Amino acid sequence: MGFVNITPEVELVVSESAVREGLVLVNAMHITASVFINDDEPGLHRDYKRWLEQLAPFDASPDRYQHNRTGEDNADAHMKRQIMGREVVVAITAGKLDFGPWEQIFYGEFDGKRAKRVLVKVIGE
Amino acid sequence: MGFVNITPEVELVVSESAVREGLVLVNAMHITASVFINDDEPGLHRDYKRWLEQLAPFDASPDRYQHNRTGEDNADAHMKRQIMGREVVVAITAGKLDFGPWEQIFYGEFDGKRAKRVLVKVIGE
């Protein structure tokens, strides 16, 4: 489980799009991952990990999670992702992400395998 | 409680819109229901149902949930819907839903009564 601040990458895409007024969608392309907005504070991130583990504990056995009868061991990651969400939509105003104080965009990984992709889609003018 | 894969219906709306680049919003029009994106795997869906029942148990009595003092018995469904989310926003690229592997759109019903409606809104060009 890990969280990566992807705000600079999203800002770059928005900047290169030349869109001044619009929306940007940022979503995980993986169903055991999340894109969310919150604070970039390491203690908080440790709190999230511990809290998510309480709400949806990792358990590779097929007893707790039927999904793990398919040969997967990541059913808990599908739960954690629903809590944290798949996507965020952020306003673009005057060419920039229209953020409140402390807002940062994170990619959240709950099943740490394979290379991962995030989709960033800008619309507007 | 039940989950219905509505991906084909959303794809049809996107196709008929002739939008090539844009966004599609898909949301439940009911406050005890959800639209979410995850895997179309029956064991996982059973896991979600069991997990949501643990986080927000059905209880028609007015003791656990004050909402059920209004004559309703579905307060738990309002909780389950917040976990799973009201809506998804998906990118449209080259006229198609821009999905990662395994992403499918589901309508989730937590209070199985009455006919239900989903809103699909396409914007772009």
Add this chain to the structure above:
Amino acid sequence: MGFVNITPEVELVVSESAVREGLVLVNAMHITASVFINDDEPGLHRDYKRWLEQLAPFDASPDRYQHNRTGEDNADAHMKRQIMGREVVVAITAGKLDFGPWEQIFYGEFDGKRAKRVLVKVIGE
């Protein structure tokens, strides 16, 4: 913790935008707050507060939440906000919010301090 119905304010922004077909994004600009759509029923709101307190209890001590070692006492509010969500996206059809029955937009505050701001962004034509 408190929930404020902001639907009239959002309707006003949509009306003044003169957009007839499009989307409106409504998001909290604070990372311990939420914008969500549900029913305007006081019993349900009390249920949400009690339920969120069970899932992520307030605890100002640094023992339960490492975030509170920074001098903050609101780690629980960051958890509650993830359950309830940061934002909603609503369709605009024929110049109006395209709502199902009972849908109302709320600002949810989980750390009741300071003046608060909500962002409303309308796109479309």
